[in-house]
Amino acid sequence: xxxxxxxxxxxxxxxxxxxxLTAQKAAPASQPAAGPLVSFTATTAHVMxxxxxxxxxxxxxxxxxxxxxxxxxxxxxxxxxxxxRAAGGRxxxxxRAAAAVADDPSLAGNxxxxxxxxxxxxxxxxxxxxxxxxxxALALKQASTVGYLWSSEVAGYALRYAGKVTAPDGxxxxxxxxxxRLGKINEKWTPDDAGTSANYDFSVIELRVNAxxxxxxxxxxxxKVAPDSxxxxxxxxxxxSLPVILTKVKQRIAAGD
Numbered sequence: 001x002x003x004x005x006x007x008x009x010x011x012x013x014x015x016x017x018x019x020x021l022t023a024q025k026a027a028p029a030s031q032p033a034a035g036p037l038v039s040f041t042a043t044t045a046h047v048m049x050x051x052x053x054x055x056x057x058x059x060x061x062x063x064x065x066x067x068x069x070x071x072x073x074x075x076x077x078x079x080x081x082x083x084x085r086a087a088g089g090r091x092x093x094x095x096r097a098a099a100a101v102a103d104d105p106s107l108a109g110n111x112x113x114x115x116x117x118x119x120x121x122x123x124x125x126x127x128x129x130x131x132x133x134x135x136x137a138l139a140l141k142q143a144s145t146v147g148y149l150w151s152s153e154v155a156g157y158a159l160r161y162a163g164k165v166t167a168p169d170g171x172x173x174x175x176x177x178x179x180x181r182l183g184k185i186n187e188k189w190t191p192d193d194a195g196t197s198a199n200y201d202f203s204v205i206e207l208r209v210n211a212x213x214x215x216x217x218x219x220x221x222x223x224k225v226a227p228d229s230x231x232x233x234x235x236x237x238x239x240x241s242l243p244v245i246l247t248k249v250k251q252r253i254a255a256g257d
Contacts, residue, residue: 036147037061038253040174040207042217042246049152049188054246056176056207058147058162066143067233070161070177073139074132074227074234136234137201140179149178149205157182157203165231170211175231178203182221191222191243198223206235209251217246 036057044050129135140160147159161177182203183189204225209215220236222243228235236242 034059035254038251040209040249040251042207042249044151044189044245045247046192046243046245047183047188047221048190048192049183049186052152052188055150056147056159056205057150058159058174058176060146060162062146062161062163067161067163070136070139070143071227071233073135076129076132076135133200137179140177140202143179147176149176149182151188153186153188160202161233163231163233172207172209173231173235174205174207174209175228175233175235176205176207177234178205182219189219189221193222193243198225200225204234204236205246206239207246207249209249213251213253215249216244217249218242219245221245 036059038058040054040056040058042054042056044052044054129138143160145158145160146162149157149159157178157180159176160179161175163175165173165175179202181189181199181201184201198220200220202220204220205217206219207215207217218236218239222245223241224237225234226237227233
């Protein structure tokens, strides 16, 4: 009898152990902490702080809607301020009101002037962006962060736009836009040829990498920006004539991407 009870307990223990193993295999593995979709490393050149190690982390690619919002800002297509009449102005409504008073018999012969309405003080309105550059800079401040650029500086730079154009041969153009000018508060990003410096409140970066993820990068620090028909966003104008600012660019794609 005792032997039968021990056998039953042993069988029950084996069954519970097997059930535990089955449940453990069925349970999904814990997901690792979210990291960048793709990272780039590079070394600066042709700026005062060179050579400096750079890392760029793209957390997510910008959507078509986000790109269009930035281009709308650049093209200054925002709603214009209203052109309504000031209080007390002479318009059709005020003219009709005056005619109604004149036609009212109860007011005939009343020579006393009507009481003056208190002046209405208009609220001061924020100055509208004066240029496409100003308009884009404002839109970038309001855009969400999609990645970061890190250098030897204490703080990094937030990327407010990240897009890519892939050619059939596997080469890529990576377009990145920051909401602050690189080196705005220091000289690390000041071009060697200061005469070519562009004074934007943001920076547009274009990386060009081959199918192996190796290449170079140029930045709007040394030239103007202009809309690009392929990228459908602003890029450094006349790319071929600009100095290389980011050398030894290497791409690392997150596993499973």
